[in-house]
Amino acid sequence: MLTITKYTIKEMVKKRAFLLIAILTVGYLFIYGYGLSLAFHNNNQVVNNTPNIAKILLESQLLSAGLYFSNFIVAFLIVLTSVGAVSGDVESGAIYALLYKPLKRHEYVLGKFIGLSIIITVYSTLLFLSVIGLNIAFGTKVYLGLGNVFRALFFFDLGPVVLLSLVVASSSIMSTVNTGVLAVMTYGIAMIGGILEQMGSFFTDATSQGLSNVGIITSLILPTDVIFRKMNAELLTQNTGLSFLAQGPFGGTSQPSPAMFVYIAFYICFLLYYGTRKFEKRDL
Amino acid sequence: MILETQNLTKQFDGKGGFKDVNISIDSGMVFGFLGPNGAGKSTFVKTMVGLLYPTSGFAWIDGFPIGTIESKRQIGFLPENFKYHDWMTGKELMKFHAELCKMKNPYKKIEELFELVKLKGHENKKVKNYSKGMQQRIGLAIALLNDPKVIFLDEPTSALDPVGRIDVREIIKRLKDDGKTVFLNSHLLSEVEMVCDEVAIINHGHVIAEGKLENLLSKNTYVEMVISDYDSQLIEKISKLAYNVVFKDGKLTFKVKDKDSIPNIAKTIVDSGAKLYQLDSKTSSLEDLFINIVGKDEDVC
Known part of the structure; x- marks a missing residue:
């Protein structure tokens, strides 16, 4: 399993796509940083040495937006690089020379998952810290405690691992194209469900409950969006209980229950178990 | 017997594949498995190496049931339609497969095999820059990495030029001299005739003739x-x-x-x-x- 993990990481690093992603990520961060510099310095209103609350909310909104799109980029990276994690080897015939060897099939699938998880987590962590770093560098007035940042980082990295478990399980059962379609559509459903759930906070009647239910159902299908909301809450809520949580599509006003995180742990384990089980029984 | 099957059957929704195959191969034999395209040759080999699961019947390699880790330790396999991880160099690819075979110090063996398959000097080239024939040669080297007792070769010369075919024949003879058992899947009959001790002919998934090559030929x-x-x-x-x-x-x-x-x-x-x-x-x-x-x-x- 360790050999598969090691060579999965090597493959990702050696592929040109990885270099391209690194360059485009720098481009994204540059544009984001430029946007922050304009937004932070053009509206420098301070009342009695106290930062304007509206400005803090705007800055928290910009921080949330930066993390939201970073999260989206990581998801996009997972889809592009991992849909063929197993199915690609099956379709090219490379799997034949691997699995006649004394290597258990579940070791192969889990080796791939762990290798990809390491790469994705490293990338996701760097991206998260870069966004936070840019906000701090440009003098955000949003309080970003070290504890908040680390707790948020955990959830920021957890989302991609959840998506990756779906992609790897699917890639062990279905073709690369079908896995790609499934991953994109499921991620899209989770994203739109999450946005609708946040919109629900603008309403007070049955509409709010209805929109909230949509969010819960889509979170059960793929809990990436709900994990992002939790990440946002951990980042922007202070120990005092004061919260700079932004409302709107990037915000986290609607929070997942602890039961949801039990479900997420079960979700990852079940998908990996189901994917490996199916792959073990599969004719190659 | 190093390889034995009992009513081994693999069918896909009741069709294709092969049915009730009973063969026994002694150690040190070169066994030719012949048949027209679609007869079930590759399906049989893939079943023997554990890539396909049999529908019914039994098979053993060196006494171990097929598909088990123990039986996999005894075999080498050159698949027919394969593509290796072409982002690696030849040497990296060999090292990767050696690690999968849990070989402790594979470097000497890797060097020997590069020499055997005449790829010396191409070790540090990326596999994607190898010609089809070179890829077939490195595939053969990978099949021999773990010093297997039984080597399954599925159309090993399909991408090779005449010189390459002679080289592969020589390698097969050398393996036989070393006491290895070679299971050669091929529809190149002249090649099989030159190297095989025993053959089986399969058509529509059934073995229709089997025996020592000289006995089969003398019947005619x-x-x-x-x-x-x-x-x-x-x-x-x-x-x-x-x-x-x-x-x-x-x-x-x-x-x-x-x-x-x-x-x-x-x-x-x-x-x-x-x-x-x-x-x-x-x-x-x-x-x-x-x-x-x-x-x-x-x-x-």
Whole structure:
């Protein structure tokens, strides 16, 4: 399993796509940083040495937006690089020379998952810290405690691992194209469900409950969006209980229950178990 | 027996694949598995190496049931339609596969194999820059990495030029000399004839002929004799010892089921008082045998 993990990481690093992603990520961060510099310095209103609350909310909104799109980029990276994690080897015939060897099939699938998880987590962590770093560098007035940042980082990295478990399980059962379609559509459903759930906070009647239910159902299908909301809450809520949580599509006003995180742990384990089980029984 | 199957069957929704295959192969043999395209050859090999699960029946490699880790430790496999991880160099690819085989210090073995398959000097080239023939050679080297007891080669020369084919034949002979068992899946009959000790012919998923190559070929021995001073009783006697007996213009032609019948027939002629002037025997090639057997099977189907 360790050999598969090691060579999965090597493959990702050696592929040109990885270099391209690194360059485009720098481009994204540059544009984001430029946007922050304009937004932070053009509206420098301070009342009695106290930062304007509206400005803090705007800055928290910009921080949330930066993390939201970073999260989206990581998801996009997972889809592009991992849909063929197993199915690609099956379709090219490379799997034949691997699995006649004394290597258990579940070791192969889990080796791939762990290798990809390491790469994705490293990338996701760097991206998260870069966004936070840019906000701090440009003098955000949003309080970003070290504890908040680390707790948020955990959830920021957890989302991609959840998506990756779906992609790897699917890639062990279905073709690369079908896995790609499934991953994109499921991620899209989770994203739109999450946005609708946040919109629900603008309403007070049955509409709010209805929109909230949509969010819960889509979170059960793929809990990436709900994990992002939790990440946002951990980042922007202070120990005092004061919260700079932004409302709107990037915000986290609607929070997942602890039961949801039990479900997420079960979700990852079940998908990996189901994917490996199916792959073990599969004719190659 | 290093390899044995009992009613081994693999079918896809009741169709295709192969059915009730019973073969036994002794250690140190080169076994040819022949058949037209779609006969079930590759399906059989993939089942033996644990890539496909049998629908029914049993098979063992060196006493271990197929598909188990123990049986996988005994085998090497060169697949037919393969593509290796082409982002690696040849050396990296070999090292990767050596690690999968849990080899502790594979570098000497890797070097030996590069030499054996004549890829010395190309170790640090990326596999994606290898020609198809070179990829087949490195595939063969990978199949031999763990010093397996049984090597399954599925169309090992399909992408090779004539020199490459000779090289592979030499490697197969060398493996046999080293006591290895080679299971050669091929439809290149001349090649099989040159290296195999035993063959099985499969068509429509059924083994329709199996045995030592020389025995199978001698069943198709064609004999031509020039005789005189014979009588009808002699022709009758010969008809009992041979088949397809034709007498025309002083020439007697017939087929025998094995070569050992020829001296008996010659003795019968001489004992009868007839004069035997000439005797030619010609054993048909594997190609003739294959066409004959598969052709008959097609007629039955």
